[in-house]
Amino acid sequence: MKFFNLFFLISLSFSIAVAQKNTAFVDPFIGTEGEGHTFPGASFPFGMVKLGPDCEGHSNSGYISNGKIEGFSHTHVSGTGGGAKYGNILVRPFIGKSTDRVSATAFSDEVAEAGYYATTLDQDKIRAEMTVTENAGIHQYTFPKSNQSKILIDAGHHLFFGDQWGEAQQFVDSEIEVIGNNAVAGYSTVRHGWNFGGAYTVYFYAELSKPFIGFTTYKSGKESNKKVQFASKEKTQACLSFQTKEGEQIQLRVGISFLSTARAKHNLKSSLGELNFEQVKANAFNQWENILSKINIETKSEAEKTVFYTSLYHSYLMPVCREDENPKWKSEVKNYDDFYALWDTYRTSHPLMTILTPNRQVEMINSLLDIYKHEGYLPDARSGNDNGRTQGGSTADIVIADAFVKGLKGIDYELALEAMIKNAEVSPGGDERKEGRGGLSDYNTLGYVSTDFERSGSRTIEYSLCDYSIATLAKGLGKNDLYQKYLHRASNWENLWDENYDSEGYKGFIMPRKSNGEWHSDFILVNREADGGDTIRFNEFTTGYWEAFLYESSSWEYSLAIPHDVKTLIKKCGGEEILEKRLDTFFEKDYFLVSNEPGFFTPFLYTYMGKHHRTVDVVKGILDQEYTTARNGIPGNDDSGAMGAWFVFNAMGFYPNAGQDIYLISSPKYPSTTIELGEGKTFTVTKDHPERTYVKSAKLNGKPLNRAFLYHKEIIDGGLLELSMSKKPTQWGAEQLPPSLPKTNL
Structure with missing residues (x-):
């Protein structure tokens, strides 16, 4: 059809016009296959509305490449499991006499950009665009000629791909x-999902660019000519x-709210106003450009730019x-x-935002503290206005400590310390996966x-790091007794270090331990029915949930996941020479899970x-192959951008040790990378021979730099890091080693 050709010409012209913009190198389809679970639809930085396709048998993002589309919904997450x-x-949108013809349809001619998504629904040859x-x-649907063109709005829909x-x-x-004849409003209430959250309600108010000539409403699939299908425990729709x-194009403009339909209408009017589709699309593009232009990389490779800016996106x-x-x-x-x-x-992700968008990071931490004030605990995870699930420790502690050591202002750190200490001292009771620290009675008495308790190994390791974060903040606030107390607890991971456990010729691993102090050599894990229901005797290669x-990794990985106390870890492993060989084995035999966060820091040991x-x-x-x-x-x-942020940091040539003010230098992927810091300041990393590695x-x-790490202030004050490169390995960085955990006086 002619309008398809026109559409692609317009898209091509737009792409050429923005060829020099970093946003032009964003490909939202990266990560939509495999285990990435990324969301390819239209989005805004930190945006509440994520408008895109929901497919049959979908992943967490709603999307399956080459699947069949059920429709387009307004709320999604990205990259989650x-x-x-x-x-x-x-x-x-569809064509037909009734909704009986509405089934999931194949789709083609997809386009995804920052703030924009489009595809053709093959069943009826309707072009669907959204921004x-x-x-x-805004939904923009281009219909063929028909007297049976329809738009179905389903208030009962939610993502579901098996229990x-x-x-x-x-x-x-x-x-x-x-x-009237051009608007629809309503809401949907759903509960549970990944975090076992309480009920949340999404309200909407929608206006059409063209009055409809008829309508049908539905309750549990039963047709009605009623204009209102009142609140019920049944799914409601309007066609x-x-x-x-x-x-012909018909636009549907939709405001979303978690408060009321009136608020949804306000959001619609205030944010869209009289803007047309192309103006809204351009605004979304510009908002993304504001973020992505904070880092500029020098490379002639469009593929390299695409991977980098999509990761940042x-x-x-x-x-x-x-x-x-x-x-x-x-x-x-x-x-x-x-x-x-x-x-x-x-x-x-949060350390990256601390550099690029520190005001946003302050806002997020203040939101975490507001949740603590009103609900009693900082979240380790939160979705649908409810805390849960806590996978590891009370990791908001680390986010707060990271902000403190990096000098973020506008945060009540006294309140933050209070919240962190509650995590460390007061058991949440009931559902210990919801918030706080599970198994705390053991941890605070046995060490x-x-x-x-479940996840006893990963919890002990992560609580130790969280305690180090408390100690960091307490010291900064001049509370020495608290500093000494939690610094001592930061070594608790050592209490699960079985120095006699041997694997591959290396001694010392994190191992299960009973409450009476004995090593649990016959520890048995019985998996859930969802995981096959099999029974596993624990060893150093066992993973689980x-x-x-x-949690989600083996003792080979977790035994090396001690980023705050590397000096002691080296000693526990038998010294530098043995740990180096152990790391070589770890990477060469693929015991390393690049796909999982506990191993993110391990290469820097x-x-x-x-x-x-x-x-x-x-x-x-990893950068080149994965x-x-x-x-x-x-x-x-x-994982909500965590994997992308890992790439961004390492491609620039340095990586954070979260909760501390240092970044470990690696080897930048590009000849030059410049971070725009605001107020006319930039931080640039260069290497003199781009083809060289070391x-x-x-x-x-x-001035000469003989250490392989940077302090946060050295980055945010702006400056230039010049790396002179070699074809062969060197001893650079051995003269001054990164800092590790100090020992207490206790």
């Missing part, structure tokens, strides 16, 4: 109302009828800003949701979590032993 969340208020603001979206681990969403309530010419899809959209309490604090989960993002000893070149070898291999422009070009779940020498602002 576990049970699905959201997928609320679905819209489906968004923070809290509203994975008992985490399926559950429909609660819905309502829909037809208003709107039109007569269309060939190539993914890092800013979540958490979600819901300003003035908190249904639980009124507050002057800007509300954020979908911390999904801090266990994933504290290592990379470790025993096998009486909620009921396991170690070499640097703590003066073996910077080995860190470079491992990191370069991240591509393919739809499966992410190594595992993107650092021979370095200068920071013209």
Whole structure:
């Protein structure tokens, strides 16, 4: 059809016009296949509305490449695992007499850009386009000639792809109302999902660019001519009828709210106003450009630019800003949701935002503290306005400590310390996966979590790091007694170190321990029915989930995941020479899970032993082999941008040790990278021979730099890091090693 050719010509012209913009190199399809679970639809930085396709048998993002589309809904997450969340208020254009013809359809001719998504629904040859603001979206449907053109609005829809681990969403309530001949309003209430959250309600108000000539409403599939299908425990829908010419476009403008339909209408009017589709699309593009232009890389490779800027783009899809959209309490604090989960993002995403968008990072931490004030605990994860699930420790502690040591202002750190201490001292009781620290009675009396509790190994390790974060903040606030107390607890991971356990000729591993102090050599894990229901005797290669000893990884990995106390880890492993060989075995035999966060920091352990070149070898291999422009070009779940942020940091040439003010230097992927810091300041990393891998020498602002790490202040004050490169490994960085945990006086 002619309008398709016109569409592609317009898209091509637009692409050429923005060829020099970083946003032009974003490919939202990267990560949509494999285990990436990224969301390809239209989105806004931190945007509440994520408008895109929901497919049959979908992943957590709602999308399946080459699947069949059920329709387009307004709320999604990106890059997550576990049970699905959201997928609320679905819209489906179609042609036919009744909704009996509405079935999932194949789709083709997809386009995805920052802030824009389009595809053709093959069943009826309807072109579907969409773009968004923070809290509203525009659907633009191009119909063929028909007197049976329809738009179905489904208030009862939500994502569901089987009761994975008992985490399926559950429909609660819905309502829909037809208003005049060009508007529809209503809501959908759903509960449960990944975090076993309480009920959340998504309200909407929608206006059409063309009056409909007829309508039908539905309750549980039963037709009615009622304009209102009142609140019920049944799914409600409205089907709107039109007569269309060939190539005629109908727009549906939708505001979303978590408060009321009136607020949804306000969001629609205030954010879209009189803007047309192309203006809204351009605004979304510009908002993304504001983020992505904060880093500029020098490379002639479009593929390299695509991987880099898509990774950066993914890092800013979540958490979600819901300003003035908190249904639980009124507050002057800007509300954020979908911390999904801090266990994933504290290592990379939040440190990246601290550099690029520090004001946003302050807002998010203040939102976490506001949740503590009103609900009693900082979340480790939160979605649908409810805390849960806590995968590891109380990792908001680390996010706060990271902000403190990096000098972020505008945060009540006294309140933050209070919240962190509650995590450390007061058991949440009841559902210990919801918030706080499970197994705390053991941890605070035995110095470790025993096998009486689930995830006792990973919890002990992560609580130790969280205690280090408390000690860091306490010291900074001049509270020496608290500092000494929690610094002592930061070594508790040692209480699960079985120095006699041997694997591959290396001694010393994190192992299960009973509450009576004995090593649990016969520890048995019985998997859930969802995981096959098999029985496993624990060893150093055993991985698991909620009921396991170690969450989502093995003892080979977790025994090296001690980023705050590397000096002691080296000693426990038998010294630098043995640990170096152990790391070599770890990477060479693929015991390393690049797809999972506990191993994010492990390549940098070499640097703590003066073996910077080995860190470079491992990191370069990951960057080159695991991240591509393919739809499966992410190594595992993107985890709310955590995987993307790992790439961004390492491609620039340095990586954070979260909760500390240092960054470990690796080897930049590009000849030059410049970070725009605001106020005219920039920080640039260069290397003199782009084809070379190893650092021979370095200068920071013209002065020799003999250490393979940077302090945060050295970055945010602006400057130039010049790396002189070598073809062969060097001893650079061995002269001054990165700092590790000091010991207490206790």
